[in-house]
Amino acid sequence: MAILCVDESIVEQWRHTLAHTSKHALHACSRTLAEAANVIHPDPDAYQRPALETPANSPARLNLALLNMLPISVGLQVLCMRALVFRRIELRRMIDKRVWARLSEWAGIHIETLIADAPPMDTLETDHGLHLPIDALDAPTLANEGFVLFTRDGCHDGLSYRPLLQLALRHGGHDSGAPAFMPGKTDANGSAWLYSQLPNWLGTWSWLFG
Structure with a gap:
């Protein structure tokens, strides 16, 4: 658990212990870990x-709190979707079908479906500084990219809240894990566009975004 700087072997011991404890103790432990990780909880009204x-006359506002309501596996898929939407120009140049299949598995959706109707981007902006090609990424790194993008695009009016999914990331969503290439405003509407498409792609969980 990188966000708490705890060795993975210790985390496994915790998981084993918590698997055999009461719901009350599990809830208390969950809240304690979240507080130790400096997780900022959203306003309860955010879920509604x-x-x-x-x-009017303002950028679209994302309700990042809804990402907390997804199962972790689905939430991580959504983070991967966001990163792939950002890298869509690179994806369209990719001809290795094995890479496409791997990325599709991580995102939980076929890449062609994901980027087919995505809005255009400036090629020069997205190419600038991309030091890690898409075929060299692993799933945790891709998810972390998506988290950084959602956090960037979801911050408005001084909002400091970030989704609990940060606890599932390799870097815990800390700035130290942020991709160095991420331009400030590139694909600024990508997260809003993805949110608008999620009702078509999340199956059982589509209602959250519809």
């Missing part, structure tokens, strides 16, 4: 707000 708000 729409996934995407589009105020």
Whole structure:
């Protein structure tokens, strides 16, 4: 658990112990770990707000709290989707079908479906500084990229909240794990566009974003 700087062997011991404890103790431990990781909980009302708000003359606002309601495996897939949407120009140049299959598995959706109707991007912006090619990424790194993008695009009006999914990331969502190439405003509308598509792609969990 990188976010707490705890060795993985210790984490495995915790998991074994918690698997045989009461629900009350499990809940208390969960809250303690979240507090130790400096997790900022959203306003409870956030779970009742729409996934995407589009105020007049303002950028779209993402309800990042909804990512907390997804199973971890599905949430990580959504993070991978976001990173792949950001890298869509690179994806369209990729001809290795094995890489496409691997990325599709991580995102839980076929790449062609994911990027087919994605809005255009500036090639020069997305190519600038991409030091790690897409075929060299692993699933945790890809998910971390998606987390950084969602956090960037979801911050508005001084919002400091970040989804609990950060606890499932290799780097814990810390800045030290942020991709060095991430331009400040490139693909600024990518997260809002992805949110608008999730009702079509998440099956049982589509209702959260619809």
